[in-house]
Amino acid sequence: MKRTGPTHTRTRALVVYLEKHAKATHQNAYRVVSEILTHSTRQRAEVNLSHLNGMAETAKDKVLVVPGVVLGKGTLTHAIEVAALRYSGSAQQKIRDANGKAWLLEELVSNKVPAQKLVLVK
Numbered sequence: 692m693k694r695t696g697p698t699h700t701r702t703r704a705l706v707v708y709l710e711k712h713a714k715a716t717h718q719n720a721y722r723v724v725s726e727i728l729t730h731s732t733r734q735r736a737e738v739n740l741s742h743l744n745g746m747a748e749t750a751k752d753k754v755l756v757v758p759g760v761v762l763g764k765g766t767l768t769h770a771i772e773v774a775a776l777r778y779s780g781s782a783q784q785k786i787r788d789a790n791g792k793a794w795l796l797e798e799l800v801s802n803k804v805p806a807q808k809l810v811l812v813k
Contacts, residue, residue, distance in 0.1 A: 697728065697729060697732075702728060702776070705725075705728060705776075705796055705797060706725045706728050706729055708797065708800060709721045709722070709724055709725035709728070709796070709800065710722060710725045712800045713725065716806075718805070718806035719806070720756075720806035720809050720811070721799075721800070721806065723811065724756060724758050724796065724811070727758040727759075728758050728776065728796075735758060735759035735760070735776070736757050736758055736759030736760070736812060736813045737759055737760050737762060738757050738759065738760070738761055738762065738775075738812055738813075739761075739762050739763075739764040739765050740761070740762070740763060740764060740765040740766065740767055740782055740785055740786070741764060741765025741766070742765070742812070743755055743757075743761070743765075743767070743771055743773060743812065744765060744766065744767050744768060744769060744771070746810070746812065747767075747768075747769035747771045748769065750771075750810045752808070753772070753808055753809065753810045754772045754773070754774055754794070754799065754804055754808055754809050754810065755771060755772065755773045755774070755810050755812050756773075756774050756775075756796070756799070756809050756810065756811050756812060757773060757774070757775040757776070757812045758775075758776060758796070758811070758813075759775065759776055760775065760776065760777055760778070760779065761773060761775045761777075761778045761779065761782045761783075761786075761793075762779050762782055763779045763780070763781030763782035763784075763785055766785065767785055767786065767788075767789035767791065768789070769789065769791075770789050770790040770791045771786065771789070771791040771792075772791060772792045772794070773786060773791065773792070773793055773794065774794040774795065774796050774798065774799045774804075774809075775793075775794075775795070775796065776795075776796055777795075778793055
């Protein structure tokens with residue numbers, strides 16, 4: 692049988708949560724993130740800290756949104772705010788050590804982060 696979307700219950704609930712928020716607030720950035728999360732796990736983003744560190748200067752005062760996994764390869768020289776589906780243990784620790792914030796995607800909606808402040812990272 693062909694799978695028709697994410698099978699992990701947390702991811703399924705997150706997709707519905709993001710879609711409802713996008714409709715209620717008319718912020719399409721949340722709809723785009725929910726669409727990406729419906730793709731297979733192999734098509735989701737896997738981003739290293741070195742890539743996020745390179746984007747940190749151009750995206751000051753923005754939240755980098757990774758609809759996938761943040762991995763711990765590389766170092767951070769800037770404090771960054773990142774929201775992702777999940778983190779490796781070393782990535783989360785390195786972000787906190789650099790005085791950054793590592794949010795889960797659910798926390799973007801609960802903290803009422805406006806879509807203008809989001810930068811999608813693939």
